[in-house]
Amino acid sequence: MDSYTEKVLPFKSSPSFLEKTIAHNGEINMGYLLQNFDEIAYVVGTKHLDIPSCLHRVPSHILTASVEHFHILHPITIQDIKISGHVVNVGTSSIEALVKAEIISCADKSLGTRMKLKDSTINRIAAPTPKTILIAKFNMVAVNIETAKAVKTNSLITTNLRERRTQELANDIETSTDGKPETSKGANNIGANAFDKKKNSMGEYKLIRDTALQNAFIVTPQDRSVLGYLFGGKVTIFVISYWPSRMFAGSNVRMYSLDEAKFHSKVNVGSTVKLTAQVIYSSEDDNMFQVKVVYSLSDCNGTFGGAEAMTANFTFLSLDKKIKNVVPMTLKENELYIEEAGYSTACQKGDL
Template sequence: MMDSYSELVLPFGTQKDLLEQYINASGGLRVGKLMEHLDSLAGSISYKHVLGPGVHMFGTMQERGFFIVTAACPKNNSLGRLDMLLPLFRHNVRDLRLSGHVIHTGKSSMEVVVKIELLGGKEETVLLGRFSMVCRDAFTQKARPVPQLKLSTPEEQALFDMGAAHKERRGVLALRSLDRVPPSTEEVGELHQLYLNYGENSKRNYHTERVWMEDTSLENCILMFPQERNVHSKIFGGYLMRLAYELGFTAATLFSHRHVRFLSLDGLSFSHPVPIGSILRLRSKVALTAVSEKYPALVHTIVEANVVDVATGKELTTNEFRFTWCDDDGEPLARRVVPRTYQDAMECIEAKRAVDMGDEIRRIRELKAKLID
């Protein structure tokens, strides 16, 4: 398992010029740029697993006979997840280490775990996540087998089992997708209560401003340049993730009327590659506002990426990203996003599922941390 281990150290503590490239307007770090690195790192880790740790140059797809991409999947079937465990520094500047390795292999798929750690003093993990990658034949485009993991320790077996559980959970969630089956009775009840409290003719909750989901929409159109290409001469997925992150943050900030902090990337779906020279239309919307035991304000945004056919004006959805943002020490939001159409209502339910899963993951990690201490 450790044969695929790779890391990247960003020496922010000693290289101020480097830090300047990553600093954001509030004195923190541009998490979107770090996501871009993590996606690239996951790809490098996958190639290292397939080629072996002794190979340092990939060459061309034709020479190797294969290529690796983020696994394709339908909408609402997530291929990746990132959770922010601690806020990144704003005042105490420290070096960062980005690292990861393969923890599970299928016939042609790989589950890659990645993390970001603070160095200097007490080492702390600030972000933890995973990506699903797949190997393809360079000539037939069909799935190509990858080397299977050799497990050497009980710890590696536990990680492998975790990767298998992630894969199984994706299958279960796909079967529960609202594109296939109706919402549960409990979800219908919650949606009806939302209608009673915030519907068009409701007189309740007059202290909370109702905002229709459709009115939270933001859009950005960007020309895809060759400088952002990957080894397959398509637009690099990490670059798309950064664009989506920044638009999602903007939508959450404008809606909440306050500065919000990234909490998690709850979902990443990939349907089609983005060609060089294409026009990419990014659309974001706020799908859910909520509170939790730990966070007085939570905002969930969806960002959809579409390639626009210039000749016909038709659009093809390539990616969907789901982000949750939080406010640690503020008051609950004075605004509530409300679905107006049935499609918006289904997106609201999907957002609630994502936020609930994130809460459960954080509770489990906090419980494990307490048991270790």
């Protein structure tokens, strides 16, 4: 797997580096880790496309289509971390990359945060180890630079048993619909009386609409990718999801997982983007709740329509206080609630 790439983040061995990346609570900034994961995935996909022997290859680049199950396997403490990844599966124009982060004993200070792009004699497989703290699978697509249309990617050859087992692991990290109810059918069967009964039976609650927070920004040239529009790694999905999480829980919270992130359309420089984040499901049993983030584009009149550029679902854990139940009051909110309830049930059963 020649696409292997790694990057060292010396949080522990370099106080000056930690100072630039630390969060308000003294922990490593999760948004920074998400950005580095996306960066590694992009480099991995680009390396897979880049074959020096193909002199007449089509000029192409990689776009992230979605992120599946960004899992936090162990608590993240102030340690030196190595992020690594490589391609595990390919389709006609699609590329799947497995990216992980693991604790290392001591960072190579001469390396700093530079990437190792060349072949390495060390472990070049991104399969989890006892020191692995994060793992995620990125689904990407190869596109022509000039036409922005999908192009054929290179094939992938596994040469040993470890590489084949890593492929099997990546296949297991998939979004499954097992255990999920039919959301549209469930939503249509709930009326105003059902809402009232639900509220009365849930004790202390909070309405989903009251958990929403919004923000807006204009995409600048500094946010663009090599293709000229918004780079996924620059998207502040974690920041916008963290705000309503703190307000809903009324205490410190910790990100448990990024369940899914999907990029629906490109966002050009100069575009106005509205960010909306709200709690859509909560579980008092495990003190965890889900937050949905939506990026919407404004039209030429400056109004925000229904066009969604990106959506993401996070799971958070309340650390200090018992959370309240959230209650949907519209059919759309109820559809989201039922979908997340089904997803949570499937996770508990081990279907996901």
